[in-house]
Amino acid sequence: MFAISGGSTKLSDFGEILHPEQASEPILAKAVRSALLEWLTEIWAAEDLLAVDLKPRKRALFHGAPGTGKTTLAHHLAARLGLPLLLVRPERIQAQYMGASAQAIGRLFDAVRAAPEPIFLFFDEFDSLAATRLTGASTAALDHNHTINTLLANFDAFDGFVVAATNMGSGLDPAIWRRFEIQIELALPGDHERQRIIERYMAPFVLPKASLAALSRAMETASPALMRSFAENIKRQIVVGPKAGWVMNRDAVISRVIETVKPHPDLGLPRLWSVGVADHAVSQFPWPLEKDIAAYPAERAPVAGGEIVPLNRRGS
Ligand SMILES: Nc1ncnc2c1ncn2[C@@H]1O[C@H](COP(=O)(O)OP(=O)(O)OP(=O)(O)O)[C@@H](O)[C@H]1O
Ligand SMILES: [Mg+2]
Known part of the structure; x- marks a missing residue:
């Protein structure tokens, strides 16, 4: 330099x-x-x-x-x-x-x-x-x-x-x-870009494709900056939470992140922020997070409302 x-x-x-x-x-x-x-x-x-x-x-x-x-x-x-x-x-x-x-x-x-x-x-x-x-x-x-x-x-x-x-x-x-x-x-990112942005900032953790798609839909109108903060705050909690003695189940972590990371007031409120942990994308979110897509269970995962959605093992 x-x-x-x-x-x-x-x-x-x-x-x-x-x-x-x-x-x-x-x-x-x-x-x-x-x-x-x-x-x-x-x-x-x-x-x-x-x-x-x-x-x-x-x-x-x-x-x-x-x-x-x-x-x-x-x-x-x-x-x-x-x-x-x-x-x-x-x-x-x-x-x-x-x-x-x-x-x-x-x-x-x-x-x-x-x-x-x-x-x-x-x-x-x-x-x-x-x-x-x-x-x-x-x-x-x-x-x-x-x-x-x-x-x-x-x-x-x-x-x-x-x-x-x-x-x-x-x-x-x-x-x-x-x-x-x-x-x-x-412009604000479209669905494809949102999925790639979430994927990038969740790394090294990986999300099954269905979960990524659900999260992207719940984040319509989110800026890349908001998505980055969301993903990075989840990762930060995964590292710091257990040391700090926080409740570390999925809903507790995601609700703390939604509380901490606030959308810019000039942009619309993405669904995840208005619905909170009751959002379909949260029940689709795998927990604990894995770094290898093959580590997620292959069986069909139940989601809120009793609907059954297959988790994509390959995630591609
Ligand atoms: N298209 C993108 N792909 C990946 N990450 C992005 C993208 N756009 C923004 N980010 C991330 O979001 C954050 C904010 O981005 P940036 O500061 O470039 O936005 P900005 O439009 O300049 O915002 P501001 O209007 O507040 O100045 C950065 O951390 C950046 O890494
Ligand atoms: Mg700027």
């Missing part, structure tokens, strides 16, 4: 630096995977594009609800390009006194240009920094409009990659919005 500094201002003054080797590949819906692949293909074809007087597009907006993977995707993309990512936090730019935010933007781009290698710029919560310019001559309006103009000028002069994340996309200044040549929406 290397230290990145640019002139007197350090890049880390503006946010965190995420290195390529720390990135993990997100589980993406088909539409997002295609959009990403199209962009990468274009970037890799830079020389051929130059032959027809074009450059690859370098600025993208990622829209999506909280926890849908905007930061994860940007980090993954930067890693595929072999670049460190600077995660710029709006609070590191925004300042109380007149002209200070615009100055901070200038210093940020100076530091990026002075860095010893190219930096992939990622603006988190971009709506709060780049809201539509204000009318009127109030100090607040003049200051905000100056910030936006400075941002526009720096975007135009900057030749590197810039991704900005927004929760809604509306409310961005139209001229800023036009600077972004690519728009990628990170």
